[in-house]
Amino acid sequence: MLRVVADLARNIAQLVYPNECLICDARENEAGALRHGLCSDCHRAVTTDPFPVCPWCAQTVGPHTDTAKGCGECRGVSLGFERAVRLGPYEGKLRDAVLRTKVLAGEGLADLLGRTFVEARGTDLATVPVDLVCPIPLHWWRKWSRGYNQAEAIARELASGLGVSFDPSLLIRIRHSTQHTQASRTARLENMRGAFRVRAGARLVGRTVLLIDDVMTTGSTASEAARTLRAAGADRVVVAVLARR
Ligand SMILES: [Zn+2]
Ligand SMILES: [Zn+2]
Structure with missing residues (x-):
């Protein structure tokens, strides 16, 4: 027991004064x-970021790909959001870092990655002026079992770095949907439909929202969250993710 307490104290000290x-x-x-x-x-x-990136969906593209109208993954597809910015691809050290944030002791790391993100990609993030920043929420059960929402920690730092309001409870996750990355795009979107709602009384008309997640895999979660925000009046939605698969 004492050892557990000592380890915990050490972990906390390490996060505050790494x-x-x-x-x-x-x-x-x-x-x-x-x-x-x-x-x-x-x-x-x-x-x-070692690769050229699609400016619309943040996917890695080949060196000579014409992305004016999107890449192979997003061309002709209605994404729900206007564009996406990433810190990097989901591999190597960034992948290690993202995996470390997925436990309670990773909360300090998620904050620091948020700060690193805004420092490294501030220019990209400022291309579209945003009014507020909100995270993609976890279902309450998942947030409770993990202890925190890493997207929320990242979003808080991005909002502070960009000097815009942070609204962690703007979106509410009504149900948890398991991601089936092998399913077709239509099936994935269908699976996400109705997963979110906007907090009652939120004023979104004419506003631009920066929506934050830790990892974007198929984009169907971000698309559904963005559609929900726009259905509630948001004018534009831009997405920022730490890592893109
Ligand atoms: Zn794309
Ligand atoms: Zn290191």
């Missing part, structure tokens, strides 16, 4: 100074 990289555990003196809790190797790895 002296080890939160991704690879390298100690500060070996790794140089940490930036937002990350050693210089991990910081460089998560902030350097």
Whole structure:
């Protein structure tokens, strides 16, 4: 029991005053100074996107792909959101980092990744001026069992970095839908339909919302959340994700 308490205290101290990289555990003196809790190797790895990216759906594209009207994945598809920005692809150190945020002790890391995101992609994020930032919510049961919503932690930091309002309870998840990445696009969208609602009394008419998630896989969750916001009056919806699969 004492050991558990000591480990917990150490974990909390490490999150508040990190002296080890939160991704690879390298100690500060070996790794140089940490930036937002990350050693210089991990910081460089998560902030350097090695691939050309579709400006509409944030998917990796080939070096000479014409993305003026979208990429192979989103061309001719109604996404529900206007465009998507990513920190990077879901691989390597960024994938390791995202996996580490999915436990309660990862909350501090999710905050720091949010700060890193706005610092590294602030220009992309500011292309469309937004009025407010909201996370894609977890179903209450999942949030309770995980202890927090990592998308909410990332969104809070993005809102603060961009200097716009943060509204963590704007969207409410009515039910949890399991993602079937192998299913057809139509089946996935059908599966997500009605998964969200907007908080009663929210004033969205004419406003632009920046919608945040940790990982975007098929885009069907973000599409449904964006449609829900627009049906409630939002003018435009832009999506930002830490990592795109
Ligand atoms: Zn590291
Ligand atoms: Zn695309």
